[in-house]
Amino acid sequence: xxxxxxxxxxxxxxxxxxxxxxxxxxxxxxxxxxxxxxxxxxxxxxxxxxxxxxxxxxxxxxxxxxxxxxxxxxxxxxxxxxxxxxxxxxxxxxxxxxxxxxxxxxxxxxxxxxxxxxxxxxxxxxxxxxxxxxxxxxxxxxxxxxxxxxxxxxxxxxxxxxxxxxxxxxxxxxxxxxxxxxxxxxxxxxxxxxxxxxxxxxxxxxxxxxxxxxxxxxxxxxxxxxxxxxxxxxxxxxxxxxxxxxxxxxxxxxxxxxxxxxxxxxxxxxxxxxxxxxxxxxxxxxxxxxxxxxxxxxxxxxxxxxxxxxxxxxxxxxxxxxxxxxxxxxxxxxxxxxxxxxxxxxxxxxxxxxxxxxxxxxxxxxxxxxxxxxxxxxxxxxxxxxxxxxxxxxxxxxxxxxxxxxxxxxxxxxxxxxxxxxxxxxxxxxxxxxxxxxxxxxxxxxxxxxxxxxxxxxxxxxxxxxxxxxxx
Numbered sequence: 001x002x003x004x005x006x007x008x009x010x011x012x013x014x015x016x017x018x019x020x021x022x023x024x025x026x027x028x029x030x031x032x033x034x035x036x037x038x039x040x041x042x043x044x045x046x047x048x049x050x051x052x053x054x055x056x057x058x059x060x061x062x063x064x065x066x067x068x069x070x071x072x073x074x075x076x077x078x079x080x081x082x083x084x085x086x087x088x089x090x091x092x093x094x095x096x097x098x099x100x101x102x103x104x105x106x107x108x109x110x111x112x113x114x115x116x117x118x119x120x121x122x123x124x125x126x127x128x129x130x131x132x133x134x135x136x137x138x139x140x141x142x143x144x145x146x147x148x149x150x151x152x153x154x155x156x157x158x159x160x161x162x163x164x165x166x167x168x169x170x171x172x173x174x175x176x177x178x179x180x181x182x183x184x185x186x187x188x189x190x191x192x193x194x195x196x197x198x199x200x201x202x203x204x205x206x207x208x209x210x211x212x213x214x215x216x217x218x219x220x221x222x223x224x225x226x227x228x229x230x231x232x233x234x235x236x237x238x239x240x241x242x243x244x245x246x247x248x249x250x251x252x253x254x255x256x257x258x259x260x261x262x263x264x265x266x267x268x269x270x271x272x273x274x275x276x277x278x279x280x281x282x283x284x285x286x287x288x289x290x291x292x293x294x295x296x297x298x299x300x301x302x303x304x305x306x307x308x309x310x311x312x313x314x315x316x317x318x319x320x321x322x323x324x325x326x327x328x329x330x331x332x333x334x335x336x337x338x339x340x341x342x343x344x345x346x347x348x349x350x351x352x353x354x355x356x357x358x359x360x361x362x363x364x365x366x367x368x369x370x371x372x373x374x375x376x377x378x379x380x381x382x383x384x385x386x387x388x389x390x391x392x393x394x395x396x397x398x399x400x401x402x403x404x405x406x407x408x409x410x411x412x413x414x415x416x417x418x419x420x421x422x423x424x425x426x427x428x429x430x431x432x433x434x435x436x437x438x439x440x441x442x443x444x445x446x447x448x449x450x451x452x453x454x455x456x457x458x459x460x461x462x463x464x465x466x467x468x469x470x471x472x
Contacts, residue, residue, distance in 0.1 A: 148432040177452075
């Protein structure tokens with residue numbers, strides 16, 4: 001789906017973590033929701049075991065004494081990786097667990113670079129964490145979840161030009177879409193300069209026509225393969241620039257606009273040209289499902305609207321403002337007229353609907369339509385699938401589930417958003433990291449940690465802490 005693409009790896013059972021959620025204030029345990037929902041298929045697909053087994057590639061990622069990031073695994077998981085069970089999706093691994101609450105193994109010296117940078121990162125988040133705890137004093141679990149997400153985002157972004165999706169081999173790349181949400185999260189938690197650096201790096205990688213590759217090698221800045229380019233990064237990075245600049249004082253905002261001038265102008269022109277100033281559909285492109293497409297998807301539409309609105313907010317340009325209004329009308333008259341399915345007239349429910357409220361495009365879809373994703377895409381363990389047309393394998397995806405939580409929180413539905421955060425907190429790994437997937441019976445699986453999920457969790461917590469729908 002969002003990151004590695006391809007088929008899910010099969011493997012032995014991974015470990016699970018269980019938190020008691022009773023008495024956690026706004027975060028309550030999310031009970032298992034029955035399967036159901038709309039499952040319109042584009043073609044007849046072979047049956048998929050609804051109790052699919054996928055290995056947990058790692059408990060977390062942590063620095064070792066040599067200053068290298070390592071996948072932290074149990075003895076069972078390490079043996080599985082060594083046997084090739086990870087299908088090339090593992091990476092440098094070791095069994096040494098990190099010091100509790102950190103992404104540093106016990107052997108890491110306090111004077112080392114990783115330890116020093118970890119302390120600096122954590123110290124800069126003190127004001128944000130204090131505001132969160134003051135706003136939500138009756139939800140102690142939120143502080144623990146926040147700490148996990150902060151540590152996950154740090155270890156996947158530390159000393160890198162932009163956060164990588166994960167540390168398993170096939171995820172150790174920069175996805176523009178993921179990086180956009182990570183940059184916004186970094187700015188909200190107190191790392192404004194790092195957030196801007198992330199956007200500046202993506203700015204340096206952007207093609208002259210405004211498009212981005214699906215993913216980039218953090219070392220070379222080049223695409224690691226021949227995957228098709230993806231148009232959603234253009235809109236989402238422009239939204240990220242708008243959100244980051246929008247929380248700054250006038251002098252700082254002016255500096256930000258100067259630093260991101262190329263990204264803003266190139267992306268705005270790409271969106272205006274591709275949509276004929278908001279009157280036409282954007283180009284066909286893969287989206288967060290990471291599969292080839294022959295029709296425009298809801299995810300690309302939502303990202304384009306977010307980008308056009310971001311351009312209008314950043315530049316106050318009448319052309320961009322008018323284009324954003326026209327494109328919203330186009331979205332409502334096409335996808336909206338057919339229930340916001342994955343494609344204009346078919347495909348069933350898609351978690352991409354959550355992109356709208358998550359990026360501040362409120363009032364496009366109704367609150368009930370967004371909330372309905374929780375039932376329409378429900379999986380046995382309590383999370384959601386990417387879409388109704390996704391394979392029926394019983395697997396919950398944390399990027400989609402956390403994106404829905406963010407959308408609901410920013411739209412003002414704090415109770416449901418809190419429930420989803422509770423579910424995410426309950427399904428972390430034993431080491432506390434947020435995994436990519438959760439199996440039918442609640443076990444975390446596949447990649448852990450995942451940067452996009454961590455960013456979504458932090459932004460959801462931020463919105464709950466503010467207690468308003470004004471964010472974004």
